[in-house]
Amino acid sequence: MAEGKSHPQKLLLFYLNDQRLFGLGTLKIREIMPYTPLSRLPKSHGAVVGAMNFRGSTVPVIDMAYAVGYPAMSQEDRKTASIIVTDVQRQEIGFLVRNVRKIIETQWKDVMPPPKSLGDRAFITGLLHLDNEIIQLLDVELLLARVYPESINPSEVVLTDVQREILKGLNILLVDDSQVARKQLSDALDSKNVSYSVTTNGQDALDRLLKADGDGRPVDILVSDIEMPGLDGYELTFNVRDHNSLKQPYIILHTSLNSEMSVSYATQVGADEALTKFDAEELMHAILRGAEKR
Template sequence: MSSKAKQSQKLLLFRLFGSRLFGIGTLKIREILPFQRLTKLPHSHHAVIGTATFRGAAVPVIDMSAAVGYPALTREEQEKASIIVTDIQRQEIGFLVRGVQQIIETDWKSVMPPPKALGSNAFITGLLDVEGDIIQLLDVELLLARVYPESLETEEVTLSDVQSETLRSLNILLVDDSRVARKQLCDVLDSKGIGYQVTESGDQALQMLMQEHEQGHPIDILVSDIEMPGLDGYELAFNLRDNAQVKQPYIILHTSLNSEMSLSYANQVGANEALTKFDAEELLQAMLRGATQAI
């Protein structure tokens, strides 16, 4: 590869409460709609305020302010609000926000990880300084997991004894900045008794890959998120493929976006496979394909 992997990221900025700005990647967004009359959903989470009609289909709408712990929008505020229709984790979800601000362009190297002091309940994956304003990037996966806890349940996948033993013999590294995504990945491997290492950033993953190689037991399979603060999945894959000194792992990149563009770019930077997360069967089958190259 002749040039460093770098893909700009466009973010939609919006307000939930007060003047504080939040952001979400535009690749997640299908459309921005003015508020419309919603159909109530009985027995739903308090933040799910109904369903909207989007291109002939019913899409659940979540009051994002209420979902992350701010006061819910009043009836009067809803009339002036916007619905951001997203395509995440293979489903369309609408998010009601107080006001849409603008779209900006940045890259993941500019995104700072959130302070550890925020704790495990913060719905933030990163912080971005834009002309002195701190933009908080929302952890949409965590938000959805809190609203729909059943989405965290991992379906049972059947592996033969040979397949299970094959995966147990490999050195596997998982990397994802989302706590929810890490749990899903770990649960799948734990259920099959498959060992692994796990980290939350691309920079840490690269260090671990180098250390494991130097200690004589290189990583066989790397499963990495694409969208991460600092060193994202694209650059992690590119840096590995551009380093002839390291035994090359089988690289599986994954994303919550249903985006052909994201998956195509993953292949361009050297990933062996690119998956739209999360599907346990697809993940294990991809690992088994990687095992044939690692053995």
């Protein structure tokens, strides 16, 4: 059994306008650099302000303020702006922000889910109180889905008849705080007529696991995001493994971070697999591997 311990999260704090403070996990970030002149990208989304050369690769740059509904950054403002180069969902994307403030260290358990009143169109996955300020954690997956809607379409996965039957007999629970990630996961399973249940946070997932076990239909496969407010994927996994009386599910953790550290820590806390999201075929075959061990 892995020993439970806190898993600190570093956040980069920055401004998109003069008042609101936003946060982004540093594991997503490759580099922070001052604004540099960009090459035009014809026929691109209005939020894409151009492209830059980054370590030999062409990286699109998105005006983050405009992408989430604020006024676009003016040419004058860009002179003192910063570009945050990120590595998310296996692609490098630059985000233009007004200015960078600092990096802080926090715990996911201190991050609160956003109010439901914000609705499904809010680009926020969580809120953090810090020194009488409210930091809004951005839902980068949702932002990218709005700019590149084709990126959320699941690829076709070919399964044998035997594999389809195996999947249909499973009790699968999906948990993710990002509405885009939930849709991607759901679409992948819906396309194969595989039944499942879904929730948005780790604590509810743990409660459902315990209830399902008590009802005599334990969860076979748990597919969970890692970075979530409250009970994150690491803590969820540890808590599940710590319930000795619970029939143990096959646990697949997934993350938008291309990080060996994230994968390594996932196995330390008891996950059976860790994936960088999202690839429908990888997910389906990970679920099948779990089914073979039931």
